[in-house]
Amino acid sequence: MQLYNTLSAKEREKLIEEAGKDRLTISFYKYAHIGNPQILRNHLFIAWNKMEVLGRIYVAHEGINAQLSVPAENFEVFKNHLDSITFLENVRLNIAIEQDNKSFLKLKVKIRKKIVADGLNDDTFDVTNKGVHVGAEQFNQLIEDPETVLVDMRNHYESEIGHFKNAITPDVDTFRDSLDIIENDLKNHKEDKKLVMYCTGGIRCEKASAYYKHKGFKKVYQLEGGIIEYARQVKEKSLENKFLGKNFVFDHRRGERISEDVISNCHQCGKPCDTHVNCANEACHLLFIQCEECTQAMNDCCSDECKQIHALPFEEQKRLRKGKVVSNKIFKKGRSPVLKYKK
CATH class of the missing domain: 3.40.250.10 (Rhodanese-like domain)
Structure with a gap:
């Protein structure tokens, strides 16, 4: 019985392109008292894998948090499956404003202590x-x-x-x-x-x-x-929109435009910009805001040092990364001192 991914992101991306079918990016959550998260996790993976659902789903004793991509043709089947689970019946589904068939490329259903990390008792x-x-x-x-x-x-x-x-x-x-x-x-x-x-x-x-x-x-x-x-x-x-700019989202898109206002700046040159990227140096992977001009000038990197490393042969980059820990605890999102115009 398959309970985990067997395809890489690149293999899945190729299959999506070959299929040529529209997908829906959806998110939902529900706080509930779940007795055995592992049983629910396995049930969801088996059912959703058959429907070609992709995404990142967390299950915990306090509930479920899901961001996923569903083939449009399978949406009703997916919704019916949710409704068959007592605490998820008629759960509100947030459907993305801007669709992207490649918003998720793997199905990951994980057990977590909590569906929202809060450090609380x-x-x-x-x-x-x-x-x-x-x-x-x-x-x-x-x-x-x-x-x-x-x-x-x-x-x-x-x-x-x-x-x-x-x-x-x-x-x-x-x-x-x-x-x-x-x-x-x-x-x-x-x-x-x-x-x-x-x-x-x-x-x-x-x-x-x-x-x-x-x-x-x-x-x-x-x-x-x-x-x-x-x-x-x-x-x-047709209500008045009181939201300014983009809504940050946690998939490959990184943002949905809600209004035409651009309220932030490129972290490298200061030009108005609200496009988040990750540094192309895999040993860094810093999340920051970068305009098109700086993307070209910096070769998708956050600093000259990362630019130099990214230009090295792939095997040399792997050698330099070996043994180093990369995490948000070290590389704060948008907080690096190499960014001149960070907030």
Whole structure:
């Protein structure tokens, strides 16, 4: 019984090109009390692999978090399968605004301690005791209220390329970092202010809303479905779009354009730009913002040193990488000192 990938990303990419069929990029999450994540994980992999579903899915005792790509012709079968799982019946699916048949090239269903890393002791509060969910229209009304505090629950590199007007955008590297900062900044307004939060698809806000209710906040709201669902509703209902720029997404696209505003800059030359790339030097792989001119001048790299390494023969690059640890703990997203115009 196949429970893991057998094809490389390149092999899968070739198959997708040969098939010539449209795919849908979808995300969803659900907080629930799952007794045996391993059994659910195996069940999902077996069923979805047959449907040619690709993506990155995390399963934990607290629920499921999924970003995936589904052949358009298999969407109804995929949806029916979700509905056959009790806690996933009628789960909200966020369908990407901009489609890319190669947004994911492997099916990875992994067991995690949590579906959102938060550094918290979740036993102290019920993650399913969430705040009030609001749609795009009510959200627009709420954030115009002077008694509302609007908070972006994403990390600095996400909000840098796009955020809602007048939102507080904590300069943090992790979701956990933002929790204490926001609570401390708003500690005197737990009863009088309306705390309204948003994130990419809603998953971080939902946990944060339960956390802040546990911490004594009385008026807690979150944007239903996050920025992805907001953009869809704005278009469908012809609402005023209050989001500026791009929505950072966690697949090969790295961003969906929500408005024509470009609110960030190339980290190398300072020119207006909101295109995220990864440094082509595999020993670095730094995530940063790079314009087309700098992409050509720097050969897809973040620094002259990386440019020199990337120009070496592949085997020589592998030799230089051997024994070195590459992770976000070392190479902060967009934080490297080699970037002159970083936020």
